[in-house]
Amino acid sequence: MEHSDKPADDALLREASDWKLRLDEAPRDPALRRACADWRARDERHENAWRRVSEAWALIGDLPVQRQRWPGHGEAPASHRRWPRGAALALAACLLLALLPAAWRYWQADYRTGVGQTLAVTLADGSAVVLGADSALAEAFSDGERRVRLLRGEAFFDVAADPRPFLVVAGEVRARDIGTAFSVREDDGSYGVGVSHGEVAVSYRGGRARHLMPGDQWALDRASGTARVQRSAPDRVAVWRQGRLFVQDRTLADLADTLERHAHGYILIADDALAARRVTGSYDLSDVDAALAAMVQPHGGRVLRITPLLRIVL
Template sequence: MTSPEAHEFTELRETARQWFVSLLADPTAARWAEFEKWVNADPAHLEAYQAIEATWYAMENPGKRLADKEADELSVYLDAMDRAKRDRKTGKRLGTLGIVVAALVAGAIWLERPGLIQDLRADYMTARGERRTVMLADGSSVLLDADSALVDVSAAGERRVRLLRGGAFFEVVPSTIPFVVEAAGGRVEVLGTGFDVRLVADGGSVTLAHGRVSVRTDAHAGTTTLEPGQQVNFGPQGVAAAQFVELGDALAWRGGRYTFYRARLADVIQEIARYRRGRIVIVTSTLADERVTGSFPLDDTDAALASLQASVGFGLHHLTSRFTVVSP
């Protein structure tokens, strides 16, 4: 039978955890004022909160590894984290309130709006879990996948857009003026056709539904022309050889389903993350490069992650409801 003291301790830890998650997700001044009252009411409250905080900091290594790739977005957050830890070592109870608030605000942006700078530049964007169609000035339509951003950079006498994040399916009206999509250092050019452009970790991919497209990169000479049903990847190394794919699978995201064959786990996780709040971090490059095959609906990301976990056998750790770590 659980003792009253043990039960009270469990409830206190749960309250402290709820405070930590609440402040991470919504660090408003009013919430902080309420928290200060709670934490100052009893020394045990501070002790319980610091124990929860210590668990969070113990898991910061995945975030630091990710910071190597996203240094600009995470630098403020990690600097504030380090300063807060130094304050704890010198005996300050909760550190400077301004430092902690800055860390939590930056952390909340990193969790919920990692593409904030891109969104500020974009003409069209979608939120996590949202797909929508936009019409361009020339009459062409663009179906934006979830968590995507697009900017129209057309000038007089040209049709040109730039995909900043995510993926999109373009249905381009015919014209003598080429329609150009710029993405990840690549350039896709058409006169009138239907095709998909998607950004991945190491570049992008183009899938042609009908018509003709040409693909090239800024750093390499030569152009690859696709036939309907073909897909090609491009990146810093240039444009890979085109391959025929099953269009129904490659474009299944338009109907809310994601189908993949021998895809990198990191790329599959990235697609899941477009439909999920918060962030998912893979802690090792070896695990990120695992090849996986499968299919799942995009409206149930928990089931999608569970399916991947069952097939690959990785560890899945939910630090909070909005921060998930995938480990070997």
């Protein structure tokens, strides 16, 4: 039978994924293999869905593990540098890589949120903070300085008046308040600072500080060390507080990290060129699958949901 070029619909992709999972769990069951063969032969669309899912399974086995997801950003052990074949093992590897660093950061935090959750807190000085989804924050105030550490995710700060300087530390990024309301973001591969009102002095690795004004959106790619500042309306800063994601010239790889904080599971982009494509737009965080599809479709991408916890972008 020749394969149809017509994309399989989501229901058939889910059925094909279910067959694949069952065969992976019982590869020597002849009755199960015959039943799967009958299902594939029943309709050309079934065979097309099976082919798409099989391609995704093969990609899981061939893709390298991202180094930054191991604790301390060290090299992954040699026995884990490639995804094991089989959906259950691949999914377990995804979850292990995602959860170990997060557990360590959360252990250090004074405030934390789960996936898809936000939290409003008041710090000891009266500053108001909204902590974004899957985020962690540690408070370290002293007599001479109000310092907080953003360990993961993002937060919006409305800083109370106080003679002590207010400093947000995220990795090697420093954002110092100068009478301000501003946001700070730290994902696995990038940082961001946006100013709603007032002024912020932001620096990286102790370098010269850059002063940001209302509407300025500062973004840093940690891998290249390249920083850029773009302008937008001040009311677009931290619109995730209203359930939306405003994106201005960010890569799909970067956005995958952000979306993972708003929906349970792991997003795997199977094409390096696609992962490097840049996106600008506004998306609804209440439907992460629709947001991800809207981000990748203009670049020829398609989202395949293998299980409730694994999305692959082809």
